[in-house]
Amino acid sequence: xxxATNASKRREAxxxxxxxxxxARRKYEEPLHEIGNVMADDVExxxxxxxxxxxxxxxxxxxxxxxxxxxxxxES
Amino acid sequence: xxxxxxxxxxxxxxxxxxxxxxxxxxxxSPIYLEGMKRxxxxxxxxxxxxxxxxxxxxxxxxxxxxxxxxxxIIQDELGHAHIAYxxxxxxxxxxxxxxxxxxxxxxxxxxxxDIPLDSWxxxxxxxxxxxxxxxxxxxxxxxxxxxxxxKRALVKVDKEETFHLRHGEQGMRKLNQDNVGxxxxxxxxxxxxxxxxxxxxxxxDLKKHGEQLEYGFKGHSNDELRQIWMSTAVPLxxxxxxxxxxxxxETQKKYVVDCPFPAHFDAKAxxxxxxxxxxxxxxxxxxxxxxxxxxxxxxGMVQRGKRxxxxxxxxxx
Numbered sequence: 393x394x395x396a397t398n399a400s401k402r403r404e405a406x407x408x409x410x411x412x413x414x415x416a417r418r419k420y421e422e423p424l425h426e427i428g429n430v431m432a433d434d435v436e437x438x439x440x441x442x443x444x445x446x447x448x449x450x451x452x453x454x455x456x457x458x459x460x461x462x463x464x465x466x467e468s
Numbered sequence: 469x470x471x472x473x474x475x476x477x478x479x480x481x482x483x484x485x486x487x488x489x490x491x492x493x494x495x496x497s498p499i500y501l502e503g504m505k506r507x508x509x510x511x512x513x514x515x516x517x518x519x520x521x522x523x524x525x526x527x528x529x530x531x532x533x534x535x536x537x538x539x540x541i542i543q544d545e546l547g548h549a550h551i552a553y554x555x556x557x558x559x560x561x562x563x564x565x566x567x568x569x570x571x572x573x574x575x576x577x578x579x580x581x582d583i584p585l586d587s588w589x590x591x592x593x594x595x596x597x598x599x600x601x602x603x604x605x606x607x608x609x610x611x612x613x614x615x616x617x618x619k620r621a622l623v624k625v626d627k628e629e630t631f632h633l634r635h636g637e638q639g640m641r642k643l644n645q646d647n648v649g650x651x652x653x654x655x656x657x658x659x660x661x662x663x664x665x666x667x668x669x670x671x672x673d674l675k676k677h678g679e680q681l682e683y684g685f686k687g688h689s690n691d692e693l694r695q696i697w698m699s700t701a702v703p704l705x706x707x708x709x710x711x712x713x714x715x716x717x718e719t720q721k722k723y724v725v726d727c728p729f730p731a732h733f734d735a736k737a738x739x740x741x742x743x744x745x746x747x748x749x750x751x752x753x754x755x756x757x758x759x760x761x762x763x764x765x766x767x768g769m770v771q772r773g774k775r776x777x778x779x780x781x782x783x784x785x
Contacts, residue, residue, distance in 0.1 A: 427620075430550075
């Protein structure tokens with residue numbers, strides 16, 4: 393393997409590639425809605441990123457869903 | 469890089485006319501995609517560079533509470549940058565390269581952030597002026613953009629930018645209570661006001677990216693946004709008896725700048741060379757393109773961590 397390939401592999405390893413959609417709600421009577429997304433390769437980091445980036449409200453609930461698990465039924 | 473087949477301009481404009489939002493790259497035409505990348509890059513770079521720029525001044529916070537508020541604002545700004553770069557990545561942009569491998573000169577944020585904020589007073593005025601500019605620009609995008617994911621993401625940004633500019637307004641009111649505070653505010657306003665008037669870009673008759681309005685990236689033109697900013701920034705300064713070179717002209721029914729503008733700026737001295745009279749917008753463009761004194765340092769602060777991590781991994785290999 394060349395040095396250039398090694399360097400590019402190492403660079404790639406630093407880049408997170410899995411997208412997680414973040415859903416939250418502010419009140420118990422309202423449904424969860426999409427508030428954004430984060431990128432992280434593992435679920436624990438994804439949870440930390442979601443909490444720290446989307447801290448604009450005191451949410452009563454927040455969940456994350458990997459983008460690649462979403463199945464589109466009706467396309468917009 | 470993505471290989472998605474793009475829509476024709478006709479199909480895209482048809483969708484916009486039907487008031488259906490553009491949800492992903494699959495709905496975009498080549499012109500829309502390039503235009504959206506351009507406006508998102510400016511937005512992302514602006515939010516990102518505000519973090520080191522504000523941090524440079526936050527260290528002068530006069531209390532722990534004040535320091536905490538400033539750091540919280542910086543965290544918000546990084547969150548806003550994250551949102552815009554995430555959107556760019558979904559549009560096929562290699563954002564790691566864009567953020568960490570781009571030359572400082574090629575970053576696209578407003579020139580004002582290249583001038584160091586050297587005191588707590590200047591940070592407070594930056595919150596009142598610069599964050600108001602951000603709020604004006606992104607509030608307009610929030611209301612008018614045809615790009616759905618950005619529109620929804622801006623709920624957070626809108627809320628937090630309001631907090632930043634209120635932080636600036638309240639801070640200015642507090643500082644203005646005695647003469648020393650008033651004078652230091654005036655000194656900051658003297659160089660920061662016109663830099664923020666400039667923030668909104670070229671006047672409408674000289675602007676080249678017409679698709680920003682036609683494709684619904686934003687709702688108002690540069691000159692209209694400049695007016696919206698002045699419509700709250702000038703009254704704030706009037707309330708605090710701070711002199712600014714702008715007033716509301718009853719005859720023209722708009723705010724007018726009553727000093728030579730655009731003008732040459734001595735970045736080192738933080739001083740407008742108004743005695744030289746107005747300059748051409750071409751001169752301003754040259755100054756913007758050459759960037760200002762803090763460009764390399766602030767971009768360097770952002771890029772340093774990743775470089776160091778790569779160097780570490782290099783040693784391990």
